[in-house]
Amino acid sequence: MSSVLLDAFAHSDTSYRRVADTIRDRIIAGTYSPSMRLKVPQLCLDLGVSSNPVREALQQLQGEGLVVIAPNKGATVRSIDGRLIREIYEVNAVLDAFFAGRAAQIASDEQIMELIAIHRKLEQAMLKSDDQKRSDHNHRFHALLGEISGNREALTVRLRHRNLMRAMRMKYGFSTNRESLVLNEHEEIISAISARDVPRAEIAAKMHCLRSCDDIISQASIEPAPIAGLEQVGAR
Amino acid sequence: MSSVLLDAFAHSDTSYRRVADTIRDRIIAGTYSPSMRLKVPQLCLDLGVSSNPVREALQQLQGEGLVVIAPNKGATVRSIDGRLIREIYEVNAVLDAFFAGRAAQIASDEQIMELIAIHRKLEQAMLKSDDQKRSDHNHRFHALLGEISGNREALTVRLRHRNLMRAMRMKYGFSTNRESLVLNEHEEIISAISARDVPRAEIAAKMHCLRSCDDIISQASIEPAPIAGLEQVGAR
């Protein structure tokens, strides 16, 4: 069941996958900030590999939407603005509504129990202010909904956006009372699924997504985004 | 060494993009059939380039979902089975419903007129059995709905599936009376948008997608479906 997710973790066998993992982590962590140029020779030096794996990794990351490659101009970290945040969350909203509605139709009792278990773990992580566990369990919650739906393609599309969202959250954080609202909204989703109420599950999941979107946008507007981020030194 | 003929094309784009375009076209046209291995040395000979651009093109096509790359085993054309078809159309259904509903909210009169104009051209193309124009105008119809919604990210996700769907249609074709039903369903979508009826537009678009899915699956079941291969899911 969870093998779908674990498979993506496995096989850091090849070099270009390790390179892609490293660059992805740095983008998510904010080491590479939006709009920053990613120069191939610099990355080669940093990561101790030649240009070939770096270029392949950048191609892969472009496919994930984390970087943008312009012909003859090179790669840059994808810039994030309010419009993009809203667009991504709108896509997530319709997908999550689909997942929740499907789950309300076909989830087994065991799967619902697992959802509740993950929800409790998420609650604990929030109480202990463990950001890493909070992010992981929140991810597991939504990924499990996707797995229950049985639509791997939709889950792929949905997870593709996760890294961009993690980069946003890393940059802007949560508002003070968002965490408790998240728990309430998750409980509403679980409740609707348990009741086999498809429209209610769809609406609950959609609203959960859109409220999260509003939260991050309000956070982003408080902290003025360092749009024209750091440039790399060494040129010229 | 590249031939003189290829050099004449050379100015248009970078080499790995031309390679990706060529391989993509061949996958869509069925020259490279699902589950077929794509060996780098063979592609180098066919296309007159070295291995480096070929590998980058394959990475890009993997990002588009057209090929699957297994570490140390190489690239294969993504296998298509009934499950994948259904999953892709389900994703398209929720996105198209979103597009149509948003269009019912915010489409200008000019945009609705343009929708109608494209619809008429599609009608003409079907009357003349012009498959190329039919495919193009159908694409324009749905792409315009996406553009009207103003959500470029959603449109990107939606269009990413287009090539896979074209490959399917190329393989299985339409059922005999599907074309006239398509026209009726498009008219219902336009009618709902003109009436600013959001739920009706959403349902019409969703049903249009699911009926198209049913059609292609019934077509596919006539021909024995290809063997299901390993799927690859999402980013990290």
Place this chain on the structure above:
DNA sequence: ACTACGACGTTTGTCTACCATAGCCACCAA
């Protein structure tokens, strides 16, 4: 002083050559 043009450096894109390693398959022996 201002604009336009050209030289220059930087960076990307590509190719060649070569090597290491993982899979695959055929062959051979028990």
Place this chain on the structure above:
DNA sequence: TTGGTGGCTATGGTAGACAAACGTCGTAGT
């Protein structure tokens, strides 16, 4: 027949070189 072994093929990776494109800066001309 079955199992192991060896070789072949394809992938993955490195190094180095060159061509083309883009930006910048300086200079010449108006």
